[in-house]
Amino acid sequence: MAVQDRDSDEDRTEVLTLDELIATTTDPEPAPAEPSGPTPGGWVARVAVGLVLAWAVLCYPTNVLSPFTVGGVEANAVSEAVIFAVIGLSLNVLIGYVGTISLGHQAFVGIGAFTSAYVVTEMGQEFFIAALVASLVGAAQAALLGAVSLRVTGLYFGLITLSYGIMTQESIFQIESLTGGTAGQAAPRPLGFESDFRYYYLCLLVLALVVFIDWRLMATKGGRALLALRENPRVAATWGINVKAYTVLAFAVSGLFAGLGGALLAHRDLNVVANPFDFRLALVFIMMTVIGGLRNRAGVVAGAAFFALLRNGELLELLRVADVFAKPPISLTAEVMPLVLGPVLLLLTITLFPGGFGQLTSTVGRWLRGGPFRFVKADKEVQITDVRA
Amino acid sequence: MSAPDLQPERTTLLETDGISIRFGGVQALNDVNLRVDEWEIVGIIGPNGAGKTTLFNCITGFYAPTAGRVRYRGQDVTDLPVHKRANLGMGRTFQNVGLVKGSTAGENLKTAQHLEVDYDPLAGIFGSPRTFDVERHTTDRARAILDLMGLAHLEHTRVQGLPYGVLKRLELAAVLATDPDILLLDEPGSGMGPEEAEELGDLLLQLREEFELTIVMIDHHVPLVTRISDYVYCLNFGEVLAEGLPDDVRRHPEVVRAYLGDEATDDSEEVA
Numbered sequence: 001m002a003v004q005d006r007d008s009d010e011d012r013t014e015v016l017t018l019d020e021l022i023a024t025t026t027d028p029e030p031a032p033a034e035p036s037g038p039t040p041g042g043w044v045a046r047v048a049v050g051l052v053l054a055w056a057v058l059c060y061p062t063n064v065l066s067p068f069t070v071g072g073v074e075a076n077a078v079s080e081a082v083i084f085a086v087i088g089l090s091l092n093v094l095i096g097y098v099g100t101i102s103l104g105h106q107a108f109v110g111i112g113a114f115t116s117a118y119v120v121t122e123m124g125q126e127f128f129i130a131a132l133v134a135s136l137v138g139a140a141q142a143a144l145l146g147a148v149s150l151r152v153t154g155l156y157f158g159l160i161t162l163s164y165g166i167m168t169q170e171s172i173f174q175i176e177s178l179t180g181g182t183a184g185q186a187a188p189r190p191l192g193f194e195s196d197f198r199y200y201y202l203c204l205l206v207l208a209l210v211v212f213i214d215w216r217l218m219a220t221k222g223g224r225a226l227l228a229l230r231e232n233p234r235v236a237a238t239w240g241i242n243v244k245a246y247t248v249l250a251f252a253v254s255g256l257f258a259g260l261g262g263a264l265l266a267h268r269d270l271n272v273v274a275n276p277f278d279f280r281l282a283l284v285f286i287m288m289t290v291i292g293g294l295r296n297r298a299g300v301v302a303g304a305a306f307f308a309l310l311r312n313g314e315l316l317e318l319l320r321v322a323d324v325f326a327k328p329p330i331s332l333t334a335e336v337m338p339l340v341l342g343p344v345l346l347l348l349t350i351t352l353f354p355g356g357f358g359q360l361t362s363t364v365g366r367w368l369r370g371g372p373f374r375f376v377k378a379d380k381e382v383q384i385t386d387v388r389a
Numbered sequence: 390m391s392a393p394d395l396q397p398e399r400t401t402l403l404e405t406d407g408i409s410i411r412f413g414g415v416q417a418l419n420d421v422n423l424r425v426d427e428w429e430i431v432g433i434i435g436p437n438g439a440g441k442t443t444l445f446n447c448i449t450g451f452y453a454p455t456a457g458r459v460r461y462r463g464q465d466v467t468d469l470p471v472h473k474r475a476n477l478g479m480g481r482t483f484q485n486v487g488l489v490k491g492s493t494a495g496e497n498l499k500t501a502q503h504l505e506v507d508y509d510p511l512a513g514i515f516g517s518p519r520t521f522d523v524e525r526h527t528t529d530r531a532r533a534i535l536d537l538m539g540l541a542h543l544e545h546t547r548v549q550g551l552p553y554g555v556l557k558r559l560e561l562a563a564v565l566a567t568d569p570d571i572l573l574l575d576e577p578g579s580g581m582g583p584e585e586a587e588e589l590g591d592l593l594l595q596l597r598e599e600f601e602l603t604i605v606m607i608d609h610h611v612p613l614v615t616r617i618s619d620y621v622y623c624l625n626f627g628e629v630l631a632e633g634l635p636d637d638v639r640r641h642p643e644v645v646r647a648y649l650g651d652e653a654t655d656d657s658e659e660v661a
Binding site for chain 1: 449450451470471472475476479480481483487488489490491492496499500501503504506508510511513514515516520524563564567
């Protein structure tokens with residue numbers, strides 16, 4: 001062992017600091033048994049699939065640079081998929097990283113939407129300033145709720161978030177000067193992004209930004225602190241982590257994302273009304289996040305996109321089954337599909353596929369990077385302990 | 390190895406001044422005075438339920454004592470929260486292994502370096518370029534400490550499911566990563582056989598040299614405690630039953646009675 005080796009040096013009296021230790025520790029890392037990489041044909045397949053995926057995201061929804069024209073897809077619906085992904089990542093911070101829950105996320109998003117619309121319409125500011133204000137307001141209100149979470153946990157905290165969402169719906173969203181009453185608050189799009197398909201790219205850019213922030217959060221001390229305090233706050237504290245401060249920080253980050261998502265949603269619709277921001281929306285948000293796969297960025301994005309497209313009828317349209325569901329005897333509108341299909345998928349996720357969509361995205365992602373195509377197994381244990389009781 | 394004499398001027402590092410704590414009707418600790426000098430290894434023994442871990446919880450800040458003060462480097466830390474005491478240099482391990490089980494060993498050691506990682510969490514979130522460099526350094530440090538503890542092969546292994554002995558060692562590695570001045574070890578030798586305990590004793594003595602550590606350890610392995618400790622306290626029913634040099638405490642009649650009378654543990658004969 002390294003300690004004993006160094007101790008044989010009898011003359012050494014001074015104490016090694018950790019940094020010196022690093023300098024003296026040689027790490028001739030044995031190269032891990034490299035699994036034989038894919039064949040040239042395999043690489044061609046990977047590049048092809050990668051291109052198709054890139055095309056599906058970047059070109060298909062807007063018919064840009066597409067070799068053939070595919071109709072029937074509405075850019076606004078796909079924008080919603082991207083915006084939902086932002087909101088999903090927001091909830092993932094709370095449920096996945098902190099291990100708490102928000103059943104009132106429609107309020108987080110709605111506050112962002114109304115703030116942004118108000119700043120643009122009533123205060124005459126640029127969209128980008130409005131979006132920034134909306135995310136900051138979102139962060140601030142979430143931080144307040146985070147402070148509450150320090151005192152109340154488990155089921156009762158869930159109850160508080162649930163009532164917070166409904167309280168916001170019934171109070172803040174009813175303030176006429178802020179929300180423009182039943183007519184709603186106008187929310188024009190920024191210059192250069194007026195058309196639906198350009199706005200879609202703006203949404204993609206914001207999603208990229210949020211993914212970047214989320215990635216850096218989890219790759220640095222803040223994210224590590226969150227994972228530690230979620231699992232074992234006592235140990236986190238002995239390692240010098242300020243459990244309270246980091247919990248509030250996580251709420252603020254979640255609120256930031258949600259506020260941003262709300263702003264995007266407002267300007268996509270050009271007009272914000274209070275109606276859509278009700279509890280059923282919060283339920284969809286939670287289901288899409290958990291079914292997407294907690295702590296799995298790509299999974300959450302996929303789950304959110306799935307639910308948004310399901311909600312808009314795009315998915316059923318694409319699969320050519322829209323009629324089956326819309327006609328009697330089933331007679332379900334696309335709008336309620338997430339609430340009907342969601343619970344089933346949620347149950348499947350919790351019992352059989354704890355990694356959710358993330359298990360699929362990880363499988364494909366690993367294959368695309370040159371790994372073998374093998375179904376990624378998620379560990380059951382971590383997922384079930386997610387929401388702290 | 391006996392107490393080293395290369396430290397002429399000894400300052401008191403940690404001191405508890407009449408610590409008492411009550412849980413409902415139970416007096417868990419009663420007027421406990423503990424003194425730990427720099428560079429010392431202090432052992433705390435005593436039967437189960439004597440209040441040893443409770444004392445640790447008071448020292449590290451998990452419990453607020455009903456009476457008494459905790460002083461660290463002369464500073465009254467009684468009202469400081471746990472993470473601030475960690476910041477002052479207190480490192481601690483837990484009886485039931487204090488690790489983040491869902492993460493890998495490497496991740497655990499990076500998390501434990503929280504205070505050493507020199508940037509604001511917000512800088513990390515918004516991708517400040519400096520954080521990338523610091524992160525690389527953090528990873529290197531984690532690797533170096535794992536290597537030092539002979540655990541380098543576990544860097545990318547999830548902690549969950551590792552054998553108990555390995556977990557104990559990894560926990561020690563993690564607490565070293567916090568760069569502590571004083572280590573409070575809660576039963577580091579639990580679940581170990583005599584040879585392993587012997588090895589652990591060597592390791593602790595070496596770590597003290599390597600990192601200039603002061604160590605307070607709770608353990609039931611009386612031979613281990615008496616071998617490496619400079620001073621020993623024996624607790625029973627929340628009170629200090631005896632204190633002094635290891636061999637004196639081991640032979641102290643009250644201590645012998647406490648061990649033999651209350652619980653006939655494996656250690657009882659060795660106490661006598």
